Amino acid sequence: MTRTSTLPALILRTYPVGEIHLGVRLLTAEHGVVQALAHGARSPRGKLRGVVGPFHSGLCYLYSDPVKNSHKITDFDVRSFRTGIREDLDRYCTAALWIESVIAGHAGGSGAAELFPLLESCLDILAEIEPRKVPRLEALFLWRFLDILGAQPEPGRCSLCETVISDSVEASYSSASGGFVCSRCGGVRPPLLSAGARAYLSRSDSLSVEEAIEIGLAAASLSELRSLLLHITSEVVEVPLRSVAVALGLRGGTEKP
Numbered sequence: 246m247t248r249t250s251t252l253p254a255l256i257l258r259t260y261p262v263g264e265i266h267l268g269v270r271l272l273t274a275e276h277g278v279v280q281a282l283a284h285g286a287r288s289p290r291g292k293l294r295g296v297v298g299p300f301h302s303g304l305c306y307l308y309s310d311p312v313k314n315s316h317k318i319t320d321f322d323v324r325s326f327r328t329g330i331r332e333d334l335d336r337y338c339t340a341a342l343w344i345e346s347v348i349a350g351h352a353g354g355s356g357a358a359e360l361f362p363l364l365e366s367c368l369d370i371l372a373e374i375e376p377r378k379v380p381r382l383e384a385l386f387l388w389r390f391l392d393i394l395g396a397q398p399e400p401g402r403c404s405l406c407e408t409v410i411s412d413s414v415e416a417s418y419s420s421a422s423g424g425f426v427c428s429r430c431g432g433v434r435p436p437l438l439s440a441g442a443r444a445y446l447s448r449s450d451s452l453s454v455e456e457a458i459e460i461g462l463a464a465a466s467l468s469e470l471r472s473l474l475l476h477i478t479s480e481v482v483e484v485p486l487r488s489v490a491v492a493l494g495l496r497g498g499t500e501k502p
């Protein structure tokens with residue numbers, strides 16, 4: 246028994262299959278990450294050529310065989326190509342990091358309904374963003390992604406004794422308890438997050454991503470924040486993210502002036 250469906254989808258990754266086809270990882274709000282075949286997408290005359298590519302999103306026409314659990318893309322009506330991401334190495338590395346995290350985290354089920362619009366809007370912003378705001382956007386996506394995975398630490402409360410951590414001191418993050426730890430519970434070891442970065446996280450939660458990237462953060466705090474979020478994300482998705490080393494090495498972990 247086969248069926249056809251039409252649904253909004255975002256192309257995360259493509260890879261060659263045979264001479265002329267492309268394997269595709271799609272993100273959909275309904276089914277999370279889906280693997281599909283784009284028939285003839287590398288053929289010079291294939292109608293999916295140039296249409297099926299990373300970061301593109303639009304309306305996807307799928308032909309599925311539920312018994313074999315296989316999906317074939319029969320058409321893709323692109324809403325956004327986001328060419329701005331490919332034109333800048335910094336933007337590209339950020340998008341690659343998010344996508345690697347999403348595939349590794351395999352956010353399906355109820356999480357996908359939240360993740361799909363988040364990744365869509367962050368990629369839209371990334372394609373047009375000023376270079377100096379890229380690290381902030383990178384951090385904001387990861388922070389919200391951790392929330393969707395149910396792994397976002399509470400920035401203002403000790404994860405062991407549950408007391409409020411003063412918003413004027415830095416706090417240590419503990420992988421064992423999956424949260425910040427106050428100084429009385431032994432929270433003086435790295436990784437540490439500055440008071441400013443914790444306040445930034447708390448404040449960003451009540452704002453849209455567009456609003457939150459307008460708030461400045463000291464370069465050292467932002468660097469700490471990005472390193473910590475990459476660390477937590479790698480732990481949560483249980484995969485050392487290959488893009489992490491690239492992303493940190495490229496920018497030296499600091500915000501551009």
Ligand SMILES: [Zn+2]
Pocket residue numbers: 403404405406407408426427428429430
């Ligand atoms: Zn404590």
